[in-house]
Amino acid sequence: MPNIGTVLKSEISRIARKEVRAETQQLKKTVAQYRGQIAQLRRELQSLQQQLRRQSRKGSPAPRAEAPEEDDDSPSLRFSAKGLAAQRKRLGLSAAAVAKILGVSALSVYKWESGKTRPRARQIEAIASLRRMGKREAMARLAA
DSSP states (O other), X not given: OOOHHHHHHHHHHHHHHHHXXXXXXXXXXXXXXXXXXXXXXXXXXXXXXXXXHHHHHHHOHHHHHHHHHHHTTOTTXXXXXXXXXXXXXXXXXXXXXXXXXXXXXXXXXXXXXXXXXXXXXXHHHHHHHHHTOOHHHHHHHHHO
């Protein structure tokens, strides 16, 4: 037959575990609510930061004044890595030959075509002129 002391001790520890479990469950619920609120606040903060960036871009007239002047020559210059590769193949040129025509390195053309980097605005203009070029004109520019 068990000792009354051990029975009492086990019963006290059982009741204590039960009470601790109830308290920790309430704390877990509270922590989950706080985490949800924190996530919501982070989303709000990110949204507000994006709005602030947009507003600051709209508020600074100097860059806006320069952009239309550059865009007057060619308002819709876009760049596509696949498009550059297709253009190069259409002209029957190697990456090094295209690089020579554009005045850049062959590695730059390779990186543009693979999508690792993006050309600068001045280089996009040169690529746009390459689009208007035919095979004969491209060969003539290479020879020159």
